[in-house]
Amino acid sequence: MSDISPYSGSTIQEGLSPNHLKKAKLMFFYTRYPSSNMLKIFFSDVKFNRCITSQLIKWFSNFREFYYIQMEKFARQAINEGVTSSEELAVGRDAELFRALNMHYNKANDFEVPERFLEVAQVTLREFFNAIVAGKDADPSWKKAIYKVICKLDSEVPEVFKSPNCLQELLHD
DNA sequence: GCCATACCTG
DNA sequence: CAGGTATGGC
Numbered sequence: 001m002s003d004i005s006p007y008s009g010s011t012i013q014e015g016l017s018p019n020h021l022k023k024a025k026l027m028f029f030y031t032r033y034p035s036s037n038m039l040k041i042f043f044s045d046v047k048f049n050r051c052i053t054s055q056l057i058k059w060f061s062n063f064r065e066f067y068y069i070q071m072e073k074f075a076r077q078a079i080n081e082g083v084t085s086s087e088e089l090a091v092g093r094d095a096e097l098f099r100a101l102n103m104h105y106n107k108a109n110d111f112e113v114p115e116r117f118l119e120v121a122q123v124t125l126r127e128f129f130n131a132i133v134a135g136k137d138a139d140p141s142w143k144k145a146i147y148k149v150i151c152k153l154d155s156e157v158p159e160v161f162k163s164p165n166c167l168q169e170l171l172h173d
Numbered sequence: 174g175c176c177a178t179a180c181c182t183g
Numbered sequence: 184c185a186g187g188t189a190t191g192g193c
Contacts, residue, residue: 062184
């Protein structure tokens with residue numbers, strides 16, 4: 001059965017749908033630390049309650065976990081491969097790191113990832129690289145310092161994301 | 174106690 | 184990603 005309603009432009013979702021998840025992942029390319037208020041604005045077609053809010057916050061928390069795990073993985077890999085300076089690390093669209101991230105948040109690869117995300121990813125990778133080289137990882141909470149840096153690099157999420165039907169506009173064939 | 178967030182697991 | 188646990192603030 002299709003869930004298309006005759007009032008498709010004003011349907012209020014009782015819960016989060018697969019499309020909401022897809023949209024959240026694309027939003028991650030702009031913001032790693034969205035506030036609950038921001039989420040309410042960008043998911044205006046969702047009827048919020050404590051659980052929905054928690055679930056959305058949880059999604060981004062999971063997104064960040066994957067993101068940082070990849071960063072640490074590639075940073076250590078670079079070190080093992082003999083890289084001596086973070087300056088040598090660049091994250092372009094052809095980088096393995098980017099391909100791993102893109103595969104996770106933009107699996108169909110039908111969304112044009114903003115350049116700014118590549119920059120933030122590069123900063124994050126270098127941050128991990130330098131911390132590990134400096135032996136900071138001996139401290140159980142060494143990643144906290146990095147998180148504090150990265151959380152300041154969130155970008156404005158494009159206005160189009162505020163539309164409940166933005167996926168059709170954002171994804172090209 | 175309740176709720177939020179951090180860390181870990183499957 | 185969802186669940187469960189531990190923890191800290193109110």
